[in-house]
Amino acid sequence: MNHSGKDGTGFGVYVHWPFCMAKCPYCDFNSHVRHHAVDQPRFAAAFAREIAEMRERTGHRTVSSIFLGGGTPSLMQPETVASVLNEIAANWHVPDNIEITLEANPTSVEAERFRGYHAAGVNRVSLGVQALNDRDLRRLGRMHSVEEALAAIKLARDIFPRLSFDLIYARPEQTVEAWREELVKAISYAADHLSLYQLTIEEGTPFYNLWKAGKLITPDGDDAAALYADTQETTARHGLPAYEISNHAAPGAESQHNLVYWRYGEYVGVGPGAHGRFVENGTRTVTITERHPETWIEKVETVGHGIVEEEFLTHEQEGDEFLLMGLRLVEGIDLARYERLTGHSVRESRVISLAEQGLVEYIGNSRIRTTPQGAIVLNAVIAELAA
């Protein structure tokens, strides 16, 4: 019997490492800077306790992917990574060769540590390169240079079987031509996966304050749409087509972990500020842990977990989330699964109307997906289908 996610959509384990060397001015992730050494054995012990708690909640499962994200997980000592991976394997069934990804920043890369991660079981690295242009790296507040990023890519390619890296585009003053040139260069260094995110200005960040004061102007509206369209064309032309709004891969090299999210599979989240979504006693449960690292660790040491919020989703909410995640994918969604989740079908008249507007299309009998035009107004498409 397959105990991994319902409908064969996988069961992932996400582990959050909440520390960074510096805070990037656009970042609203749960990342913290500490000017003293982090007590990693203490964190490893807390991860172990929270993993055991999650195992109690989920029961026996077969893990389909593991992702160490952050923050900057490449600040973890290899022993800490090995300890976390061993605890996961001690609590659930972890088949050989499942995807185990670690996020790394070019500034925190060193060969010895990379070899240690690989020995611990990490087989895929996702590097935060962000730009191949030193001026923009400085503007983004990044602490590495293009040269260091390229050295990190080379090292990662030598050590790990799989590699992805991230770039941010729609940066201040960036033209379509300049971005295309940079993207083609990036593709020449890429293995078989790239994540390409448009710069978004998040409230509460230093970039937000600059943007509000009119001191930071990023491409928006038609300019942002033109950058997005060019990104899709350029990556497709070079063999790395989009399989999700911001993610591009050679066929077969898609991130299995991210597919768990987008296919609306199940996952547990451990570590500060981690989210989980898994089916427990027939109900999809959302868990959110305490964001602040030291408060999280104290809570785990006291009660065995850092969960501060829980929600039990109704079938209707599950249907909404399924649309929200699945319509980001080029493979689209299975309308029959929507019906299994919610107990009712999506109204056909709405699908037909969206199809007539060129925003969604049928692929086969019961699958639909958003068209490139639909992807640009994704939220409106989802709202219409979920209504």
Ligand code: SF4
């Ligand atoms: S390295 Fe990543 S997580 Fe850390 S502050 Fe920068 S953007 Fe945020």
